[in-house]
Amino acid sequence: MIDNAESLTGPKALGLFLRTHRERVTPEMVGLPGSSRRRTSGLRREELAQISGISATWYTWIEQGRDVSISAATLDNLANALRMEPAAREYLFSLAAVKDPQAVHISGAPDVSLKNCVNQFTCPAYLLDSCWNVLAWNAQAEALFSGWLGGDPQPNLLDFMFLHPLARKLVTNWAERAKRVVAEFRAETSHYAHSDAVRETVISLRERSTDFNQWWTQQEVLSREGGERRFNHPAEGEKSYLQQTFFPAGYADCKLVMLVPQE
CATH class of the missing domain: 3.30.450.180 (Beta-Lactamase)
Structure with a gap:
């Protein structure tokens, strides 16, 4: 059953997107030691927060979908830490409703x-x-x-x-x-x-x-x-x-x- 209330943007969508990508990045990919005792191959929230220069609590709130203000600098740090490709980075900024200086968008209906x-x-x-x-x-x-x-x-x-x-x-x-x-x-x-x-x-x-x-x-x-x-x-x-x-x-x-x- 699909949740028709799902949004393509907003805090919850942002949190889900970050969590999914965090779980794909291994410690070794960002220069951290791995361990056979880890329950997951992806980064922990605390590790990503440390690499991105923000507190673990603040990052947890973001991933939980809380309505918090996120700066362009923080998004940039997260995108870099998660090794995001340009398309994923652009999508990240859009979900956070933060203007990406590199984004250019004009509109017009075809005639x-x-x-x-x-x-x-x-x-x-x-x-x-x-x-x-x-x-x-x-x-x-x-x-x-x-x-x-x-x-x-x-x-x-x-x-x-x-x-x-x-x-x-x-x-x-x-x-x-x-x-x-x-x-x-x-x-x-x-x-x-x-x-x-x-x-x-x-x-x-x-x-x-x-x-x-x-x-x-x-x-x-x-x-x-x-x-x-x-x-x-x-x-x-x-x-x-x-x-x-x-x-x-x-x-x-x-x-x-x-x-x-x-x-």
Whole structure:
């Protein structure tokens, strides 16, 4: 049973995120001696607090989800101590509702001209919003995702990956790719932590997909990146692409995804 009251931001979400990452960092990773008598392989709260330069009591309050004020310097120390990658660090700052000086965010709704640009590409291309709804796509994308794009009046990439029967047949190594998709989407929620639409998207998918729910609870955060994307097309067989993702200037809530065929 999924708790529909769960928030993507706030003290409790912050505490859970920190605890999950603390439990993944071993003493050896931060230069502390290990011991076979330890009940857990991760850092203790007291150890993380010491490394981060804060009191154990103060850190415990943070992890317990108490409503305490946290400075950018403290977050920086915690992120460094936990060896967080840039995407995880950005997510940490967002959960704490503290401005990250490195974060840049502009917004704007896509207009018709931006959507029409998608049709100018000769390779499969599509435009996504913050919830990964597919706002526009070209004929090449519709041919690749035949049976989904063009047939769903409100296509959503997450719904396709986890709920559409075509996905597990079309996407090569579906489980590996789908797990990464969850981590990439979690990273992007740092930009839209206060968005009701994004929050409802997560809640809905957790209710409808056990796979999405399992991987969401693992708190993995990964930057969306390009790379090879392979498909088992029912009519054309094995197809390989290099994915490139772009963020149109002035449209921070949108991303343009291109799949460039590989020879």
